[in-house]
Amino acid sequence: MCWAYTSRIIRHKLAREGKQLDSPEMALAKMMDVGFKSVAVQSLHTIPGEEYHDLYRNAKRFARMAGGLYRVRIGDPLLAKNEDLIRVTEAIIRHLPKQRKKNEAVVLMGHGTEHAANAFYPAMAYYLQRRDPNIFVGTVEGAPTIKDIKAALLAKKIKKVYLMPFMSVAGDHARNDMAGDEKDSWKSILTLAGITCVPILKGMASYDDIADIWVDHLKTIYTQKYHKDKR
Amino acid sequence: MCWAYTSRIIRHKLAREGKQLDSPEMALAKMMDVGFKSVAVQSLHTIPGEEYHDLYRNAKRFARMAGGLYRVRIGDPLLAKNEDLIRVTEAIIRHLPKQRKKNEAVVLMGHGTEHAANAFYPAMAYYLQRRDPNIFVGTVEGAPTIKDIKAALLAKKIKKVYLMPFMSVAGDHARNDMAGDEKDSWKSILTLAGITCVPILKGMASYDDIADIWVDHLKTIYTQKYHKDKR
């Protein structure tokens, strides 16, 4: 079992703090050297976007190397199959702030991307709103945007929102872009529009029933029978 | 300029009628023989699902062949970027049946898939319902299912629906699974639930402003500057 970090920025930042972390490629090259033949790589991404595909592509390169890994499987990110959307929807419904009243909204902040996988954010919104029409999903770098969300909140005359990061951890984006005091943070934008904001700084991976989905994706590839065509 | 059919079933069926059609691989091998160096392949798929990825994967194989095509680009299917979802939403809104009243629903039938790209159907539903809450998107083989749609229609006490195929052409699925008289067709299921059905047998590619999206995707790859990393 071994942890690797896909983000070079994070790796080099932690290296300066004395923590040496492997990139996925370094981890795979080491496993190959040790003599492993079959490796299961679990992505901790939220959607199958560019970063997930980069990990997939690079890890798969190792499955074709001479004298090396014979089988490299990559687990789905949090959201891939339709059942993942359903499971995440149900988990989020369970973790809505206890104190929230029905006419108060919940706004989830996803990362967003120009990649086609951005479709998972409106898809997520669709399933959440089927359960509760006052739950919204916006993104920092994709769509829907905070502008879209603000317009929808105002149209529904929402007075108070709970802001939750729809990311594995409550990191930089959650603390600054979502809950920061800068004037372009979501909190600032909505506050300025007359909406009271309550940020909740807890990442998706902190909820056991959501973390379970990633773990189940690992179990799926780990127990998968070998099929010549899908190694 | 050359047409190729990805579906072996369709190719062999048309061959029996005397029409010889190339598979994408045959078309690409011929172009390679003729001496083409750069080829733009436009997918006519609706979503970037398994079939799109198969086409992508196979076509890309030709970009690495000796003495052959140097550059093979594959255009996005109808839905990929977020702006595609928006454009298709606006086009569908424009093409809603004239005679439809506000309290009557429109149900779009997509193909659906177990592939992650199924997320485009709920994403599409999200954008359409932002414009008109009585528009629904269901799928034959993925989610949402007709069962989901029926429940939603009944919950909203809808009495009449217009059924539209959300596929490039109004083929087998539209005529049979959507509008057929078999008891498991969508028309039969909804009629049995007391909802009047009006099927519209017109595929998405028949609407000029939707066909334009595919054409624009071709233009995008066709005019793309060569970039060493993205050939």
Add this chain to the structure above:
Amino acid sequence: MCWAYTSRIIRHKLAREGKQLDSPEMALAKMMDVGFKSVAVQSLHTIPGEEYHDLYRNAKRFARMAGGLYRVRIGDPLLAKNEDLIRVTEAIIRHLPKQRKKNEAVVLMGHGTEHAANAFYPAMAYYLQRRDPNIFVGTVEGAPTIKDIKAALLAKKIKKVYLMPFMSVAGDHARNDMAGDEKDSWKSILTLAGITCVPILKGMASYDDIADIWVDHLKTIYTQKYHKDKR
């Protein structure tokens, strides 16, 4: 069973004469369309040089295509394993011109290449000279050159040589570069050096025991058990 021509020049020349020939890629794409899953491709090259590797590389691309060939094996050219060098040596010894006297030389003309596989020509020369020191191997585009051969013949005071193409067919190179009347043909060069030349216009594939080697290479891949790593 299907024939394909790797050379675009030959294909297009024959096309002008009304004979439509497939490139290997077209043949493979058609086999894929028909529904073949496993294909054995037999190279008719003499050495594993650039052309052989191009064929290998392109044919292998088809083994990874979606919905296509599952297994594509490519047979060795005439010369690959050491036993091929031995078999060809013995066959050539059997086919030396009957009328040739011991102090007359035999000069084989190979194609030659800048590719590393040019080593097969001096290797061939080594094995032939172990059997008969008056057999020489030269090449048109690689090494040894006709200049090398001429020097060796003069050093050994050879008065007469039999020129034989060391190519599958006695085509352009044999008729012109070897046996032509142009002043830079091998015949002209050696004649000018006072050596009588007797060209034999018969390609290697015309000798049954040499053709058998290619056929055996096809048998080898055809009967090979499937091994997950070597498809």
Add this chain to the structure above:
Amino acid sequence: MCWAYTSRIIRHKLAREGKQLDSPEMALAKMMDVGFKSVAVQSLHTIPGEEYHDLYRNAKRFARMAGGLYRVRIGDPLLAKNEDLIRVTEAIIRHLPKQRKKNEAVVLMGHGTEHAANAFYPAMAYYLQRRDPNIFVGTVEGAPTIKDIKAALLAKKIKKVYLMPFMSVAGDHARNDMAGDEKDSWKSILTLAGITCVPILKGMASYDDIADIWVDHLKTIYTQKYHKDKR
């Protein structure tokens, strides 16, 4: 600049002695992490056999990874182009034992392989014998074999031979298979046949003019202009 060892056996042996050495894959993964974009990998193999091709294949995998090395070139082994055969021939001629008399033989021991690249040994023999008919090239695991060499030495009534490793270093094969006292070593086999043996335990990389060839192969790829097709 970084050294990597292709042999897992050697790496793990040295690891037990406290020397941590990288495999080529680990070295490349690290370079990718550091941010290198273009890497030149120089093989120290003697022939382009299976090990060279494994290195080539694995290193090339890194040239297609996301966010990684953009260009990975692999230098030729000692022998590839015909000019390499010529240069090595001339260098060996220069380094023949000073004390050797004309009627004494020199036997070079190559590794040998079942790979097609074994042809480089008879090719090497061809070029050496053109310069000096009493130089022989045999191999441990390929052809020509020591049995072939012994027969040739006896046929020429050679009484004394100098044994030289035709490998980059005088390692296990040179000390044991060539010069060892075991009854199946080359020294024992030839001694038993009445031939006096003088082993010279010096690898090819110890001769400056031979080491220069590897260095020149590195220079070639290092100074190569970028060509889109040959990265």
